[in-house]
Amino acid sequence: MSLTLHIAVQHEDFDPAVEAARLTDGRPGVGALVQFTGFCRDEGGRLSALELEHYPGMAEAELQRIAEDAVGRFLLIGLSVIHRYGKIMPGERIVLVSATSSHRQAAFDGANYVMDFLKTAAPFWKKEHNADGSHGAWVAAKDEDDSARDKWGKE
Amino acid sequence: MMVKIVYFAWVREKIGKGEEELDLPAEVTTVADLLTYLKTLGEEYDEALKFPEAVRVALNQEHAHHSEKIAGVREIGIFPPMTGG
Numbered sequence: 001m002s003l004t005l006h007i008a009v010q011h012e013d014f015d016p017a018v019e020a021a022r023l024t025d026g027r028p029g030v031g032a033l034v035q036f037t038g039f040c041r042d043e044g045g046r047l048s049a050l051e052l053e054h055y056p057g058m059a060e061a062e063l064q065r066i067a068e069d070a071v072g073r074f075l076l077i078g079l080s081v082i083h084r085y086g087k088i089m090p091g092e093r094i095v096l097v098s099a100t101s102s103h104r105q106a107a108f109d110g111a112n113y114v115m116d117f118l119k120t121a122a123p124f125w126k127k128e129h130n131a132d133g134s135h136g137a138w139v140a141a142k143d144e145d146d147s148a149r150d151k152w153g154k155e
Numbered sequence: 156m157m158v159k160i161v162y163f164a165w166v167r168e169k170i171g172k173g174e175e176e177l178d179l180p181a182e183v184t185t186v187a188d189l190l191t192y193l194k195t196l197g198e199e200y201d202e203a204l205k206f207p208e209a210v211r212v213a214l215n216q217e218h219a220h221h222s223e224k225i226a227g228v229r230e231i232g233i234f235p236p237m238t239g240g
Contacts, residue, residue: 058217119237125235
């Protein structure tokens with residue numbers, strides 16, 4: 001069965017149902033689909049938006065590298081990674097990872113792996129827009145994201 | 156050596172530009188050398204790269220360690236740790 005690999009970096013919103021169909025329609029070998037959707041939070045009303053900056057070209061290339069690693073490591077049947085950039089409001093989707101495999105564990109692990117590496121290696125940066133109009137800060141990288149990545153061990 | 160340097164997020168804001176072409180002196184051979192050299196170009200560079208170990212660097216759009224050589228590289232990206240997802 002041929003592999004379905006889809007990578008997109010875009011401003012527009014995406015539809016998880018469309019990605020589910022992309023990975024499952026006409027694929028009777030698929031036994032499991034896991035989707036992770038990341039949203040923009042308002043942090044208890046403090047934020048009015050997030051501004052997502054990315055490195056054009058490298059963002060796509062890095063997602064492709066991470067996706068290929070995940071496919072090889074977990075023997076996925078299909079993998080779709082979509083990440084948005086630009087101004088995103090609370091409640092809007094930012095990122096979607098969809099992974100298919102024969103059995104559930106590989107799909108869960110594959111989606112989890114992609115998110116852990118995406119957070120620490122894909123060139124995207126978030127800047128906060130404050131609801132009170134004050135100057136927003138760049139979001140700082142978290143040590144816990146590095147720990148989450150490191151649990152997968154060295155390649 | 157002529158090279159295109161691209162900056163992102165707070166590195167871009169502090170330096171005040173998104174990209175530039177620079178003719179690097181011959182003694183700048185590694186990523187670490189480049190960061191040290193850039194700090195001499197002005198107060199805004201010195202401020203942005205005050206803690207060079209805090210910034211990440213990509214050579215031709217691939218992550219690179221600060222010890223890596225930059226010979227022959229066409230594009231160098233300099234940016235903070237990533238916060239996507």
